[in-house]
Amino acid sequence: MTYTFQLSETKSGEIQRINMNKFDCEKIKVTFKLDIDMFYDLKVEPIQPPHIEHVLQQCLKIKDSIEKAKILFTPEYFSISFFKNGKKIVVKNADGFLQFPLYISFDEENFVIGEAAKKVLGDKPTFVIYDLMKLCSKDAIKKKDSKWPFKVTYDDSKNESFIEFDTFRGRRKAAPDSFIFLILKFCLGLIEKETGKKFEEIGIEFEGLGSKENYQQCFEKAADRLNLKLTFL
Known part of the structure; x- marks a missing residue:
């Protein structure tokens, strides 16, 4: 079965369609932003539990460099x-x-x-x-x-x-x-x-x-x- 996320506008119809099957995870995060000038930003990203040691190393590396x-x-x-x-x-x-x-x-x-x-x-x-x-x-x-x-x-x-x-x-x-x-x-x-x-x-x-x-x-x-x-x- 194919699951999709569809963003539509009343006058324009479908604006953007995203295939949800490509995300190999239990949860996803959908963020939709619309500014005062009606420009939108749609982001779909997987939610995966990070490896604590890896995250800590990356944070320290970025902070130092x-x-x-x-x-x-x-x-x-x-x-x-x-x-x-x-x-x-x-x-x-x-x-x-x-x-x-x-x-x-x-x-x-x-x-x-x-x-x-x-x-x-x-x-x-x-x-x-x-x-x-x-x-x-x-x-x-x-x-x-x-x-x-x-x-x-x-x-x-x-x-x-x-x-x-x-x-x-x-x-x-x-x-x-x-x-x-x-x-x-x-x-x-x-x-x-x-x-x-x-x-x-x-x-x-x-x-x-x-x-x-x-x-x-x-x-x-x-x-x-x-x-x-x-x-x-």
Whole structure:
């Protein structure tokens, strides 16, 4: 017998289906998160009793070797690095490069970040968000570009800019910190994959962007949604 977990939406129908038979365990954990911008995150993972000695050894090893992590932002890309035993290690993207283009596409069921998102711009420009550092600066509305395929508006009552764009599920509107939230979440996932450690604090550095004060508010707002502490370098 095949057991499946199905996630559906009233208008769109089935969104995601997961075959539960692939989990060889007695219990599983299903985590579903939905943020204020209606972006969802579904995770299904097995629950298995860990071997105490192995867990202890791994915790001690991580604590001793992994020191800190940092994300560097420029106008066009971001890069991720961490220090292990005093040595700086830069995370590579799927193509083996050390830089991730600052592009996010929403033309598929799950958002895509980096080079793959940049490639979508040619065919489906209204589904792609870029120039993120301009969008998340304090004076974003003054930096509007007539060539942007997305729409930028300003809400006087909230004293905040909003971006309107197309997604897999229709037209959406979100504040700039929503996109920084996705970038930070993406980076944390890669850092955890590389180090085996969940970071509660990371360093943020800006290069070629002028004063960091122009971006701190947006980044801090995004980090709060992740319970993440940022240190601006």
